[in-house]
Amino acid sequence: MSVGAGPLVEFDHSYARDLPALAVPWTAAPVPAPTLLALNEGLAAELGFDAEALREPAGVALLVGSGLPDGARPVAQAYAGHQFGGYVPRLGDGRALLLGELVDRGGRRRDLHLKGSGRTPFARGGDGKAAVGPMLREYVTAEAMHALGIPTSRALAVVATGEEIVRESLLPGAVLARVAASHLRVGTFQYAAAAGGPALVRDLADHAIARHFPDVAEADNPYLEFYRRVVDAQASLVARWMLVGFVHGVMNTDNTTISGETIDYGPCAFMDQFDPATVFSSIDHGGRYAYGNQPGIAQWNLARLAETLLPLIDEDPNVAVDAATEVVTEFVERYERYWASGMAAKLGLETPDAPLVQDLLALLHAQRVDFTRFFRALSAHLRGAGARSLFAQPAAFDAWVARWEVLLPPDRSAVAAAMDRVNPVHVPRNHLVEEALAAATAGDMAPFHRLVDVVTSPFDERPGLERYAEPAPAGSGRHVTYCGT
Ligand code: AMP
Numbered sequence: 001m002s003v004g005a006g007p008l009v010e011f012d013h014s015y016a017r018d019l020p021a022l023a024v025p026w027t028a029a030p031v032p033a034p035t036l037l038a039l040n041e042g043l044a045a046e047l048g049f050d051a052e053a054l055r056e057p058a059g060v061a062l063l064v065g066s067g068l069p070d071g072a073r074p075v076a077q078a079y080a081g082h083q084f085g086g087y088v089p090r091l092g093d094g095r096a097l098l099l100g101e102l103v104d105r106g107g108r109r110r111d112l113h114l115k116g117s118g119r120t121p122f123a124r125g126g127d128g129k130a131a132v133g134p135m136l137r138e139y140v141t142a143e144a145m146h147a148l149g150i151p152t153s154r155a156l157a158v159v160a161t162g163e164e165i166v167r168e169s170l171l172p173g174a175v176l177a178r179v180a181a182s183h184l185r186v187g188t189f190q191y192a193a194a195a196g197g198p199a200l201v202r203d204l205a206d207h208a209i210a211r212h213f214p215d216v217a218e219a220d221n222p223y224l225e226f227y228r229r230v231v232d233a234q235a236s237l238v239a240r241w242m243l244v245g246f247v248h249g250v251m252n253t254d255n256t257t258i259s260g261e262t263i264d265y266g267p268c269a270f271m272d273q274f275d276p277a278t279v280f281s282s283i284d285h286g287g288r289y290a291y292g293n294q295p296g297i298a299q300w301n302l303a304r305l306a307e308t309l310l311p312l313i314d315e316d317p318n319v320a321v322d323a324a325t326e327v328v329t330e331f332v333e334r335y336e337r338y339w340a341s342g343m344a345a346k347l348g349l350e351t352p353d354a355p356l357v358q359d360l361l362a363l364l365h366a367q368r369v370d371f372t373r374f375f376r377a378l379s380a381h382l383r384g385a386g387a388r389s390l391f392a393q394p395a396a397f398d399a400w401v402a403r404w405e406v407l408l409p410p411d412r413s414a415v416a417a418a419m420d421r422v423n424p425v426h427v428p429r430n431h432l433v434e435e436a437l438a439a440a441t442a443g444d445m446a447p448f449h450r451l452v453d454v455v456t457s458p459f460d461e462r463p464g465l466e467r468y469a470e471p472a473p474a475g476s477g478r479h480v481t482y483c484g485t
């Protein structure tokens, strides 16, 4: 069916074409009363859409998967995954669909994908639905991450379905339309290895290489080099999360991408007071995915990817294991290099200084200092304002800051300006997100739109927005996010 005056979009389907064994043709559930809640006009334009057309009924129908152009072949993608360390052989898109791929204005191929679009053959016990609150959480968090310069899937739109869905209470349903470089996951490789063996893994790896790392096709050992590139992309990604205090919350192998983008925002949140043990997810009882564990978990997930690639890396299993082990071990150095250079930039330093950073983090932890606020206060300190007031026992800060100041380049105002370009004022703090989602669930979208506006200019201090830069009011309790969204 073509929509409106003509098709809004033409999809390609390289995933379904290259990997039919990993794609189940499927269609979205009908949506009784679709209402567009949020549309990302900038992203729509990047993708070549006319934003105004997307607001029309035919556009909204596209955004929930009911009005697709001729030739569209939506599929549910198959994947497996280790969830909290336990292997689940068959997960897949239980409530999601890949509508197809678009080539954007920059020539990049991007997936357009729906979440909350109804049950698929992978739904297991789930209802295939999603609620307005969690889909808006994914929208605002992904857009904040993008504005922070962190690779991520993006949110194109959230459409309320007009249905009520059953969670702990009845909640308004929604469909999220999101865009990603691809939805290839570590779990996709795990599924391919188990379901089709090395031949299917090879098809998948070739598809992933063509899509994300085309130059490795020329390497001596393309599959080993591919693996190295994924390891590097994830090391860089997780370092960036750590540098802004982001806690993903569900770093299962099915939520770990091959592209190196952040994906599947569920019980995620930004840490306020610095504490490596920070966990928000209600289901992460052991703290497996706590802030401080994220690099180690990423490496663990990448080891699971290596297991699927061994037969491609070398026909001699011992040679393959040695080669893959060397690369996964390199994760630590790569991660530390990204983290150290990122921390140097946050502190306005030309070269990393590991003891200075370690001592700072110990200080922030001991005195329960807000992570995001601290770095802006530190550039303010160079301009004569105070970071000292963030510390209950400022003497320890004075001692640290004296060590820091002697390492700085002489032009202090340039240092402060450079720091402010990498240290955000505004991250989507939990209490603000909760407030916006609660209002949206009750029908008032204004706080959500305001929050999106604030966090998509994260480095700008703007008059009147002071409240958005502050931590949660004292006594508001520990923030908990819920899975089963
Ligand atoms: P997630 O924790 O969102 O990454 O999802 C893990 C798995 O559960 C994926 O296979 C999802 O497709 C599936 N899933 C989550 N929620 C639902 C739902 N309401 N209905 C069907 N499948 C779901």
Ligand code: MG
Pocket: 254, 255, 264
């Ligand atoms: Mg997931």
